[in-house]
Amino acid sequence: MTIRTIFTGLALGAALLTAAIAAPSHAADSVKIGDMNSYTRLPAFTVPYKMGLDLAVEHINAKGGVLGGRMIEVVSRDDLGKPDEAVKIAEEMFSRDGVVLVSGNLFSHVGLALASYAKQKKKLYLASEPLADALVWEKGNRYTFRLRPSTYMQAAMLAEEAAKTGAKRWATIAPNYAYGKEAVAAFKQVLTKLVPDVEFVAEQWPALFKIDGAAEAQALAAANPEAIYNVTFGSDLAKFAREGSLRNLFDGKTMLGLLGGEPEYLDPLKDEAPEGWIVTGYPWYAIETPEHTAFKEAYEKRYGDYPRNGSLVGYNTMLSIAAAIEKAGSTETEALVEAFKGLKLATPVGEITYRAIDHQSTMGAFVGKTAVKDGKGIMVDWTYRDGADYLPSDDEVRALRPAE
């Protein structure tokens, strides 16, 4: 090894490091928020999130920002869908960018890794989209809060509908990772409580984004269930829906789809969107409360595009952060943690509360049936379910969540 070689490497490294460290400094009185999401791994789900988030920042800053005139400034990064990358970015955001908290993310494992980081380093993390129940229960901690209705909440909403259908022979298909496992477990737990004599005749576990639609559909058909509970999403769902309908798998069966009514999932299916599936989702085109109409119109005016579920989550994320900062009257982590506990705020889908007991927000979801209209999948016969009604009792939560 030549030393010159080392020095060349070192000089090059030092140059890069200087360039990286010498990030432009911004107005000193802004409040910096670190937000990240899987923008390259799952852009269809996360780009609308960012658009919603940015819209909220514009709204808040237009009204004079927070804490009496301090503007909100978002440092945005791509977590690449990798937990270790996300942790590294969080470290960088706190130490280099000086953010007051981090928020965002979609994948459950990314969220769980950041929650662990938040606990270790005593920094605040608001998980926007990760659904894992463990995030607020088994692995919940003082420094982690979550906005979106969890896997358990949405599965419970669907289980309630499932009980009404009268079907007894159920089959499940879910991606083989935490989200899928939890979604099936929660559904089984709630449905069995409501209808003790249901039986589960088949469980299929395709690896995430590696589904073999044909083989899975045939395996499910072979078990001859009355009803199927589907948790697959993204390209997996498209393949499963197509191969299943080709093989008449869905004919005469009750079909349930977790998250299946969200535009992110329905729209790519176009006219092949499944019909008559009971789903949770987001019928942005039909929600006519004044709060939501205002949000929708502002979004459409700003972007020339309609909001997705992610847009709503992004928007509510930033509203929550601003509300917490106002309530805390400070940007100190401990003050913000206390402010988030029991924080109430108005959102386009109504008032939500961050529960002090487990740091889960009560943001709800829309439950309805899918239909195809004008060559596009939509939700019909939907109702909004308040998240607060689908959470276990306080005693159960205390048993699940480690004491602080």
Place this chain on the structure above:
Amino acid sequence: MGLLVAQLLAGLANAAALFLVASGLSLIFGVTRIVNFAHGSLYMLGAYCGYTALQYLTGPLGFWAAALGAAVAVGLFGLLVECLILRRLYKAPELFQLVATFGVVLVVQDLTLMLWGPEDLLGPRAPGLDRAVMLFGQPVPEYDLALITVAPLVLLGLWLLMTKTRAGILIRAATQDREMVGALGINQSLLFSGVFFLGAALAGLGGALQLPKGGADLTLDLGILAPAFVVVVIGGMGSIGGAFVAAVLISVVNVFGVLYLPESTLVLMYVVMALVLLVRPHGLFGRAELQAGPPAAGVPDRPLAPLGPRWRAAALALIGLLAVLPLIGSDFALVLATDIVVLALFAASLHFMLSLGGLISFGHAALFGGGAYAAALAVTYAETPMELALLLAPLAGGWLAFAIGWFCLRLTGVYFAMLTLAFAQLLWSLAFQWTEVTGGDDGLIGIWPSEWASGGTVYYYLTLALGGGAILMLRHLAHSPFGYALRAARDSEKRARVSGIHVQRVRLAAMVVSGTMAGLAGGLFVFSKGSVFPSALEIARSFDALIMVFLGGVDALAGPLVGAAVLTLLQDWLSRLESWRLLLGLAVIAIVLVAPTGLAGLAGRLLGRREVT
């Protein structure tokens, strides 16, 4: 019975796209010896091009025309890559091109995102073939039957091309001995370009033909890559017929896996691969490589020499600089420096077996991730303290290296590389699907250092001491009798034997050393991140190590260190920008083109010192 037939047919239909991709990969490897990591990207491009063509072409005829059009378009793109980038690298150390193809993967990812947008595109159904027919009382889609027919037709076409045309004879000749083909006055670059075009077109065709069964999305590229490698290796590198048999085998195993072992679908493929390779080390239809001569990494022109006193002093200065970094750098500089030390150790451990031993591993992540998981599992299930876990990690890495080496060292060159990849993937799929123990995709979290080492500065010093110490030890070993024996075995196996060196034993020992160090890197990595995920074992991690080694320079001991520093900083610097993958990809390609001997080699040249040590 009906169900079994239906599953079998579904498996055969799946085999079609896989065969098309794998046959192209195999063909390109056979002739040009390029391990084309960008082959999955070509497949993805085929899907997107086909999708776009289908917006304009309708009807049954239009569908097949669109598929062919996509194949030609992708073939032309492949040609472009070959002419602009790879052609300039044929004289570089063998396997160096894989770094360039990795750059192409990144570039294609971002270009596709720019051109087609982020949303998943659902492929249209094939016109005229959009229903199912009943066979044995089970509905079987017509398009599946079409695919089952297409694959053998393509195989037939390739067979005719290979056996009945002059071009085919040349391709086969080049597969056997390309130097001889060149010596006979055949225009090699024309032949290489033609093969690259054909291979890329086959991948593109595969991508377009799977549209009615799936669609186009941005995960297709890396998603098909691992199965395609598996198929090529099982079939035998360079064998088209082998690729067909292997594609059918893997696809059928998969569909029955879905039926009987629904939670272990990923593991199966690699188990089959490992089993086949144990029985037939060169795949079902592969042949042992003709030249058992110099290893693929190439023999350096000048042997390594220990540092002179001046250089030693300068190295000490560098260590001193790193030691005072906490005083002069920011918190984040420490985070980056910790990462760099860990990755430098990881890269140096690969470099040790790759450069000194001529043992090229495509699955070095197995040892890194093995160490990482060993530490994390110990902490999670036995509440092992960090100090003990950090001892366990290198032990696990070394032990794994021993096990893998025991199986793989019977092979050489690219077969050895592929078998290591198989073992790494086997471990990865275990970590991924053995959810009860490893947490699957969700990984193991909450693995933080002991109280005394939990501050960023203390952990940095710990990493620097252990990682730096390990790197120095690797350097020391390189200049020890063991290192000389290892290099002797690499440069001339026969002479080494005659000199009384037990070649296999020396190589196995080198792998164990390498594994120990990679395991230590994995252990340090876990405690710096507080968690471990299957990504510690995935292909991309192995690629990272290879890229760091090649980018830095294979022939210099400093190479992996320079490579690790440059790649980490480049990534950190670029990842804040919108199209960072495009830029990183272009940067990697540019470095590869400017410095085919790696950055350390380039630096050595620029500074006027010709021997690269």
